[in-house]
Structure formats: structure tokens, C-alpha cells
């Protein structure tokens with residue numbers, strides 16, 4: 298699914314989306330990572346975690362598919378402390394992210410945000426990894442993971458590698474959230490605009506302040522704000538508006554304009570307003 302609204306060429310009407318259009322399926326249920334990787338190498342094979350996106354896509358029809366259901370893979374549902382930070386298993390649902398005691402203690406802003414996304418059914422079914430890998434600009438995962446500069450743990454062939462949040466490869470096994478960051482997220486102008494902020498400090502001074510924007514761009518864009526370095530909490534609060542405006546002024550032009558989207562000028566101003574709110578919130582924490 299690419300997030301655009303598809304219309305049939307002949308009539309301009311929306312295409313039929315129905316269970317009846319689901320193509321013939323071959324369903325595979327690997328129990329080990331090696332098995333899953335081999336299955337995903339089969340022609341037309343698609344990985345399925347919670348299946349929210351995959352099943353919605355199947356209802357538009359298409360060629361026969363091989364679905365590789367990941368749910369039976371042991372060990373990828375959990376959220377655990379690692380040296381690299383907190384690892385969120387690729388099968389962890391939104392609800393698990395929201396309720397994880399580890400995340401609530403380490404990155405409370407992330408856990409709290411995740412308790413508010415979607416609805417209760419989707420939160421129990423959909424995974425954070427699936428939300429990112431769906432690749433849709435209006436979803437919350439891309440800007441959030443961009444602000445936190447999360448890493449993906451991926452299995453490619455026999456190798457396990459760590460890659461940036463925006464460069465998944467092969468089978469994703471987990472998402473690493475680096476330690477020591479505070480996080481805040483604004484989704485009040487979704488789907489047009491989502492803004493995330495993360496700050497890393499040492500002895501009360503900002504080392505890195507990173508902002509990320511989603512919705513307006515096909516891929517969320519994250520950027521560090523060098524102007525914030527060494528500010529303390531009161532400096533951060535005092536300069537929140539100026540920092541946010543400087544960041545928004547440097548944003549590239551939006552490249553994602555779904556129907557009914559306000560213009561680029563509005564987006565820049567609204568990005569600055571949301572970012573200022575987040576910076577002030579982080580300064581207050």
C-alpha cells in the first residue's frame with residue numbers, strides 16, 4: 298500500500314475493496330528465524346506481523362501471494378533492556394509498547410504517546426515494526442523513531458545487522474531505542490503533520506536536541522538543532538519558540554500532499570508551533 302487514494306482509470310471511482318477480492322493465498326508459519334528468512338525468499342512472499350496493513354492490501358485483489366506469518370517466531374514479542382538501549386521486538390504490539398514498564402521508566406513520553414494512537418483493536422493487533430514498515434507518511438512511528446534515531450535489527454541471509462530506522466533490510470527482528478533520551482510527540486494535526494522531539498542531556502545540559510517531522514514528507518525527516526547544545530532546562534524553555542522557528546525554516550519543501558492538505562507555508566508555521574510546544578514540554582520534564 299502506498300498511501301495514495303487509488304481510483305479506477307475508467308470511471309474515476311474508488312476501486313472495490315472486498316474480502317471476495319483476496320487472491321489465492323499460500324500461508325506459511327515459520328517457527329525459526331532461518332526458516333522465515335528462507336520462506337521470504339520465495340516468489341511473491343510477504344511477511345505478516347499483526348496483518349493490519351497486509352490484509353487491508355489483499356482486499357484490493359492482486360496476484361496470488363505467499364504469506365509468511367511471523368506470529369509463531371519465538372522471542373520477538375518482548376521488550377527488553379540491552380546494552381544498546383531498549384529493544385522492542387518486531388512482534389511487539391502498540392499496546393505492549395504503551396504498557397511496557399521498561400519503556401515507561403526509560404522513555405515515558407514514548408510509552409505515553411503509544412497509549413493514544415489508533416484504537417484499542419489496532420493497538421492490540423498492530424505492531425510498532427509493522428507501523429514503520431508500512432511506509433505511510435501519516436503514521437506515528439516514522440517521526441517518533443527518527444527523533445530517537447532508532448536502529449533496526451535485521452536478519453539478511455545468515456547475518457544479523459543493525460541499520461538506521463529508515464533503511465530496513467530483510468526480516469526485521471527488533472527496534473533498538475538508544476538509552477538516555479527524553480521524548481515528546483505531537484499528533485494533533487495528523488494526518489498532515491506529526492512532529493516528534495527527543496533530547497539527550499548530560500548534567501542538566503542539552504547535548505543533542507533532535508526534531509523530526511512526518512505527514513508532510515514521504516519519509517520522516519529528522520534533524521539535530523546545534524543551537525540548543527549546552528542550554529539548560531530554563532534556556533531550552535526560554536528559546537523554545539526561536540529554536541522551533543529556526544528548525545522549521547530549514548525544513549525542505551513537503552513532498553507529500555494528500556487531498557485536502559493545507560499549503561507548504563501553513564505546514565512550516567504549524568511545524569514550528571508544534572515543535573515549540575514539544576521543546577517547552579521537554580524542558581519542563
Ligand SMILES: Cc1cc2nc3c(=O)[nH]c(=O)nc-3n(C[C@H](O)[C@H](O)[C@H](O)COP(=O)(O)OP(=O)(O)OC[C@H]3O[C@@H](n4cnc5c(N)ncnc54)[C@H](O)[C@@H]3O)c2cc1C
Pocket residue numbers: 343344345346347348349350351352367387414415416419422423424425426427428429430431435436437438467468469470
Ligand atoms: C483504523 C486504524 C487506525 C489506525 N490509526 C493509526 C494511528 O493513529 N497511528 C499510527 O501510527 N498508525 C495507525 N494505524 C496503522 C497501524 O498502526 C498499522 O496498520 C499497524 O501497526 C501495522 O502493523 P502490523 O503488525 O499489523 O503490520 P503488517 O500488516 O503485518 O505489516 C505491515 C508491513 O510491514 C511488513 N512487515 C511486518 N513485520 C515485518 C518484519 N518483522 N520484517 C519485515 N517486514 C515486516 C509487512 O510485509 C507489511 O509490508 C491505524 C490503522 C487502522 C486500520
